[in-house]
Each structure stands twice: as structure tokens, then as C-alpha cells.
Amino acid sequence: MIFLIQLLVIVLAIITHEHEVIAVYVPPYISVVNKHTDAAKPLYTVPVVTSYVDMQFLQENFLIDIDAPFTWHDCIVQWNIYPGSCPPNKICVSPVSCEEFDCTQVRASYSYKNPSCSPETNSSTLPGWGFCTCPVNVVNPMTSSCDQALLNYDIFSSPISACAPSSSCASFPANVSGVMAFSSSIYAYPAFLGPIKNTLALCLPSKSSAPGVLFIGNGPYYLLPQSNVDVRSYLSYTPLLKHKDSFGYFIKVNSIVIKKRSINVPTNTATKLSTLDPYTTLRTDIYHGVVRRFSMVTKRLRHAKPVAPFGLCYNTSTDGLKVPNIVFNLPDGKKWIVSTPNSIKQITNDVACLAFVDGGATSEPAIVIRTFQFEDNFLEFNLENSTFGFSSSLLSKQTSCANFNFTLTKSP
Template structure:
């Protein structure tokens, strides 16, 4: 055998061994984990994710709070654009980014395919040049999730976003970095946001949303658990992990889940499921098969098209007729008098079941269906979306709280637990203590 053939065999064997080693590599983590906070100091309840960003001399982290938006096409936040960014040039406690030129492919891609779809927003043109740069910037349309107003931000090459890794039980010592393109907006864009929240974290299916940049060793599976409390955070996972919540530290939350297919929508990067019926105390309100239902982290309460809403309110009124009614308080249409002469007692009402494919039921229990609006008035936390509402149903965040939700893009399915309170745990029960 010639020397050349022997060397070829050795090289091929070495490459094969390297590929096998890479394929067998198992990182010490199964997911990344992010704390999720609830805010009530804006026009509506909202939820944020705390993520570390690099700033100034690239050696320090600046923690930023981003509103969680599972429908947004790209990330945008408060930051400065500097074409000649160098260590020491960025103002203190400020995130600085390099601009993307209007001539680069990302600019046209985001503007034409992966932008906000809102007919009330004016089209954008080429942006102004930055001093000394010589190229035009790339303005993109953004929509304020609090006010619904249109604005503009400048697309940028983004710095690293850094999050903690997890084994599903604890936070691990390792960190995980992602490098998405995002857009820089002025501080005035966030005046209507909750205090200390200065960005929007896109968690949609868009290729410019964060999940695209988290793939690699991580599977495309996102789990979200919104807290009902302000004092303790909920949790966001990304990756194919088991999930454990205290005090049931040996029970994988996956065992609580039922699944239904995720549906695609031609004009949205968000997440949709099909609902076949709504059942209240064994009486079914039938809907068209697979009635399009959107999942939203921006809408605070479930919105129903008027015809569906009227059926739900009529049925719910019948099964709660022993509870004294109260004058409705906007935006709700059905309210109850909860004043008592003795100790305060929370009202108890029947479940509202969303019936999904294959007869799966997402049960909305009292904690997610009744909102205590004042000391003496509680209301059904569903609102009338109007006669032409499209989609017909939008499930909002009040119905998400203390429900464990999984967006499994690997298998194109949505997992849901119904209320974790019935399992003696809640979304604020993840152990964020770093594992030893």
C-alpha cells in the first residue's frame, strides 16, 4: 500500500472520528432560562424578560427588560447607533450598536418580508446618514404594543444577548450568547412602557425573532409560564428540557401537558391553534371547525368575536345566577357583586373549557376567568372584540397566568397544562438558585 493511500486513510478516519465526536457531544445544559416579570404600571398588564447585553468596553453586562411579544417580527429596543463605535465611545449605561446600511440585504428583507404588518403605518424610506459614515441607515416600522401607535427604529447589527443555561431544575453557571439583528429606537418610544422596560423581545416564528438565534445545540421548543404575582418572577425556557417547579421538585411539568397542533397564519408570525367549541358546565357552544384562535402576550384578556362573546356571556350568566350581579366595569360586560358583611370570600365559578382537536380541553378555572376589579366587584375576564373580529378568538395573558405553555416548533404543536394551582404549584415556583 502506497504512503499516499495510507495517509488518506488516516485523514479520513480522523475526520470521521471528529464528526462522530461532534455528533455525540452533549452540552451540560438542556435549555436556557430567563426570568419573567409582571408589570401593572402601564395601560395594561404586561410581562418582560430580563436579558443581559454587552455595553461600553465589551467587558460588562447591562441587564435590560424586554416586553415579551410572541407575535413581533423582530427585536427592537432603546439604544444608540454609532458607525465608529470603539471602547469608551458609548455613553454610560447605554447599549450602542453598529447600523445596517440601507444597501444591505437585511434591510430590504426586513422591510418587505419580516416587518410589522399594519396598514395604518406610513411606509419608510431610506434613512439619513450618520455623521462621517457616508451610507444611508435602514429605518423600519415598529408598532408600540402598549398604545398601538406606529413608530420607526433603525436596523442594526446587534451586540450579544446573554442568558443563563439550565438543566430544568436550576440555573447553571454557564451562559449562552445569541447575536440577532435588532432595531434601535429612541428613548421616547418607550415612555408608555412599564418602568425600566426599554425593548420588545420578539419570540415569534420570524427568522429575525430571538428563537432563530438560539438554535444550534438547543431544540426549537419554547416554554412560557407567566406569573400572577408581581413579587416573584415566572420563567421562560428554550430548549428540549424537562421542567421542574417547586415544591414538586421531582415532578416534570411535561407530565401535566396536553397538546394540540399549531396552525400557520398567512399574515402573522405568531402562534395559532384551532378551537372547535367552548363548554361551560356541560353545555357546548359550538364553533366552526378549527376556529382560528390566536395566542397573545400583549392582549390582557381573551377577546371573542361578538357572536361568540354573546353566547359565552349568556351561558355564564345562567350558571352563576346565584352570585349577585354588579354594574359592568369596562372593558368587561359581565360583573358580580363580591361585597360581604363578613370575612372576604373569593367567588367560585364553573370552568370554561376550550375544546381543541381530538377532544383535548384547555380548562380556564376561576383564577383565570374572574378578575377582581374593585374591592366589591369581580368580572368575567373576557371581552367583546366586535362583530368582525379576526381572528375570532384571541387568548390573552390573564388566561395564561399560572398555566405552563409549550410552543414546540420541532413537532408543530402547542402544549398546555391548564392551571398549575390545581397541581399545587405555580409559575413563580422555578428555583432560580444557581446549582452547586
């Protein structure tokens, strides 16, 4: 059945070249990535086919979450789906019973330690259906509030997903109605794709006007204008680490270097990669070390009053902002270089800030690298080899995440 379901999956992609955006059909498992700036924080989505109506596949935008254990979205669970039974403009799917293996497995394989989450029970049923449903907890990435969703069989977004109330998506950007799981969970989207699930490649755009790209499956990957250069030649690799109670992706950072001076990172420190918040957070002790050093090497720049949530800002009304790189030293001598486009956030015409945030004295993980630092970087998560590939800024290669040439990319 799963193999038949896979045949229904269609992914749309957009090629951006010389300021022209052309919609085309491309082989499955390649998708555009859109940046949304109309919510409380920038977020990134992929278009997902969610239903088949009047001989057409319909799609909606889902947030990219590389930590979520399963996909969830705004939909309705019904036990007897037939033509005309689903309310207009709604997606209806079949329920998973609390007595089924998938219900037990999903609940056992993850846990949200959010105090607002209610206990998951087996007391609910659907009208006319003789079995209990399978409530699971989902956490809203915008508000961190917890809602209960019903586990279901979804033939489009993944074999197992969950239906959440419409209110769960109320704070999302416009035209975004769900969360797509791209984690290492067996219920995340990469696992749904079977044999090609071993690699997830992600390139987040820096502008909402030009999309980036997401691949599931091996490359090669090509960029314009260097259409004969495989992006993988730009990558350095470091091991992906496992972390208890999480399906997310973790790496080891040995130290943070700013202009040849190292800021100590304790040996037991975990570094998480996240797609749901914009700015890298550092535990207070690490953050203070980074800010002190960065302030010292930029002391000739005019400082400005800090703008929350940042602690170090500069006046850019008259001075050009030239700052040193911030380097994450990784195992085996690998270096992830964070250059000015990924370290400085322009707040207004007159103020720019160091785009790192104090995560608190007890924050765990101590370092979380987030999306502003990802933009226009090519990232590759190889689940088979447990490695993480990173390019540092593609702008130094005179290209960006908006410049993928799908026509030269081999189908997985």
C-alpha cells in the same frame, strides 16, 4: 461570527422558594419572567444583557412578545463605535445598510398594516457613513402607534434587531426599554440560539412579587414542591397553525363549553395566542354566547354593574365566588380548562368580573387568548414539531409559575 456572539449571551434566573428570592447564575437560555403592573396594563418582561461596560455585563428589561418579527429597543445606531463615542447610559450598535441582504429580507418577511406606519425608504444616512441605513416599522404594544427604527447588528439581544427612539418606550413600565421577539420569525430570539431553538416554554406569574420562568430548549422542567415531577407530564398538546402575515402562534378551537353546554365556534375561526394584552377577546357573536351561558349558570350569584372593559360582573362583598370552568375544546379531544383564577378578575373588594372581552363584530382573529388566561399555566411552543403544549392551571397541582427548581433542570 454568530457562534462567537452566542458565547456572549448570559441569562440570569431567580429561584423562588419558601418566600425567599435568591439571585444565581444558571446555564444560558433560562430566564426569569417578571410581571409589571405600573403601566396601563399588566406586562411581562425578561432581563436581557445589552452591553458590556467596565468589565461587567449590563442588563435591561424587554417585553415578551410572541408575535414580533424582530427585537427592538431604545438604542443608538453609530457606524464608528469606539470607547467613549457612545453617550452615557445609552446603548450604541452598528447599522445595517439598506443594500445588505438582511435589510431586504427583514422588510420582505413582515408587514405592519397599521395606518400610522410611514413608508420605509432608503433615503437616510449616518454622518460620515457612505451607506444608507435600513429603517423598519415597529408598533408600540402599549399605544398601537407606529415608529420607525433602524435595523442594526446587536451582539447581545440577537444578531439582528432595531433601534427605536426613546419616545417609543415612554409608555412602557418603569425600567423596561425594549421588546424581545419570541415568535417563529428567523429574526426572533429563539432562532438566534441555533440548535436548541426548537422549544420555547413560558410560565407567566400571577403576582409581581414572585417571578415566573421562560425556557428556550427542551426540558425536563421541575416545580416545587414536587421536585421529582417533570412539568411536561401535565401537558396536553395541540397543533400550532400558520397564519399569513404573522409570525405569531395560532391554534384551533372547536367550541367553548360551559357546564356541558357548547358555544359554537365557526369552523374557519382562527385562535391566536398573545402576550401583550391581559384579557381574552372573543368576536361579538362568540362573546355573546359565552356571556349568556355563563350568566345563566351563575344566576344565583349577585350581579354588579359592569366595569369596563368587562360585560359581566358580580358582587363579592358577602358571597364567595364559585363559578364553573370554561373549557376550550381543541382538536383530537384535547381540553384547555380555564378555571376561576383565570376566568374571574377581582376588580375591587366588592366586584369581580368575567375576564373575557368583546373584540367586535369583525375582529380577526375571532379569538385571541391573552395573558390573564396564561398566568400560572405552563405553555410549551415546540417549533420543530409545530405543537403547543398547555397544562391548564398549575394551582390545581398545588404549585405555580413562581415555583421552578432550576437546580434540577438539565441544561439544553
